[in-house]
Amino acid sequence: MIATGVDIVEIDRVADLLARHGDRFRQRVYTDREWHDSGGRVESLAARFAAKEALIKALGSREPALREIEIVRPERTQPTMRLWGRAAEIARTLAVRELSVSLSHGRAHAVAVVVVVRDGLASAWDGEAGA
Numbered sequence: 001m002i003a004t005g006v007d008i009v010e011i012d013r014v015a016d017l018l019a020r021h022g023d024r025f026r027q028r029v030y031t032d033r034e035w036h037d038s039g040g041r042v043e044s045l046a047a048r049f050a051a052k053e054a055l056i057k058a059l060g061s062r063e064p065a066l067r068e069i070e071i072v073r074p075e076r077t078q079p080t081m082r083l084w085g086r087a088a089e090i091a092r093t094l095a096v097r098e099l100s101v102s103l104s105h106g107r108a109h110a111v112a113v114v115v116v117v118r119d120g121l122a123s124a125w126d127g128e129a130g131a
Contacts, residue, residue, distance in 0.1 A: 001117070001118050001119070001120045002115060002116070002117055002118075003058045003059070003060070003115075003116040003118065004058055004113065004114065004115050004116070005053075005054035005055055005056065005057030005058030005059075005113070005114045005116075006054050006057070006111070006112070006113045006114075007050040007051070007053035007054040007057065007111070007112055008050060008109050008110070008111045009046045009047075009049050009050040009053070009109065009110045009111075010046075010108065010109060011042055011043050011046045011105065011107075011108060011109060011110055012108070013046075014042055014045055014046040014049055014110075015042045015046075018042065018045070027067070028065075028066065028067060029049060029052070029066045029067060030045065030048065030066075030067065031067060031070045033070065033072060034048055034070060034071055034072075037071075037072065037073050037074065043105045043110060044105075046105060046109075046110035047071075047103040047104065047105050047110035047111070047112055048071040048103070048112075049066070049110070050103070050110050050111055050112035051069075051071050051079070051081070051101050051103055051112035051114060052066045052069040052071070053066075053112075054101070054112045054113060054114040055069050055081065055087075055099070055101075055114045055116075056069075057114075058114045058115070058116040059087075059090050059091065059094065059096075059116065061090050063086050063090060064083075064085070064086045064087035064090060065085065065086065065087075067084075068083060068084045068085040068086055068087040068088070069081060069082075069083060069084075069087050070082040070083070070084065071101065071103070073103075079101050079102075079103055080099070080101065081099045081101050081114070083099075091116075094116075094118050094120075095118045095119035095120060096116055096117070096118045097117050097118060097119060098115075098116070098117040099114065099115070099116055099117075100114065100115040100117075101113070101114050101115075102114075
């Protein structure tokens with residue numbers, strides 16, 4: 001089964017949250033590695049925020065805390081995701097085998113798409129018209 005999630009975030013909104021709530025917002029949303037990998041650039045942080053929300057949509061659960069989802073992107077590589085706590089537990093329960101994430105941003109928005117591959121059937125739909 002394949003599940004997808006997509007999210008778009010206004011970069012200015014993330015900048016405003018960082019300005020208003022500072023370290024409290026940072027600690028609630030981002031891991032130290034994410035902060036380091038992004039270099040503190042708000043557009044990169046916004047893309048990571050979008051990826052976390054996209055994964056939550058793909059998993060179909062609002063339970064994971066944003067900080068339990070880590071977007072890792074060493075220089076010159078594709079981003080990957082690491083899950084901790086409830087996020088990892090939900091993924092195990094759903095038999096998630098693979099996670100794929102794509103990040104992008106422009107001047108005003110950051111977007112992320114997450115694809116989750118898991119064991120099991122997508123639905124009982126048999127492919128016939130009218131089903």
